[in-house]
Amino acid sequence: MQEILTFIGDAWRTLSESFAIKAILAVIAEVAIYILGLKHIQVLGIFIMLVFIDLITRWSAISYKMLIDMGANSENISGWDKYVAIPVAWGKGLISSKHMRKPFVTKVLTYCLATCAAWCFDYMAGQYAFAVNLVWLYLGSVEFLSILENMRDGGNTTIAGLLDVVHSKVDMILKK
Structure with a gap:
């Protein structure tokens, strides 16, 4: 237990050392990325946020199942309980x-x-961001659907209805 506390303490010190300077540099870097219009990096940041949301909702679904397995009534489990667990x-x-x-x-x-490969394809084809946008749409959609599925698995019945609508729309598009 002492090793864990020491590790957490060292990690906290590393993060907090010169925190103001690190925060200022991070803000400057973020502003520079947007000013320079590095769209690929901007979208990568958004994709990483989607992946984090996906992971957090997956963890909440796992903790929800744990609470159910421990005998909790699904109607008495709040959204907050899943995250606290x-x-x-x-x-x-x-x-x-x-x-x-x-x-x-x-x-x-x-x-x-996938983005690099799509950029190469667009460059060779003389198109502007056709394949890149297609890759971004696909990968973003997969993460979005995964988040919805995790929320459904975490006991959110409202999201289950939305997920059914999304699946039916996708099925309609694929049948055309």
Whole structure:
């Protein structure tokens, strides 16, 4: 236990050392990216946010299932309860680093490689961002659907209805 506390303390010190300077540099870098119009990096940042939301909703779905398995009534579990139970699910080993590190790295690498390949295709075809936009639309849609599915699995019945509508629209488009 002492090792964990030491690790957390060291990590906190590393993050908090020169925090003001790090925060100012981060804001300057973010503004520079938007001023320069580096759209690929902007979209990468948004995609990373989608992946984080996907992971958090996945963790809440796992903790919701844990609460149900422990005998809780699904009608009595609030949205907040699922998120508060995430550390307990970590403690029980239901959530591990494989739920964070591996999918995150895989998704970001997939995004980067697919975007690079699409950019090369657009460059060769003389098109402006046709394939890139297609890749972004697909990868963003997959993350969006995954978030909705995680929310459904986490007991959100309203999202289940929205997910059914999204699936029916996708099916209609694919049948054309």
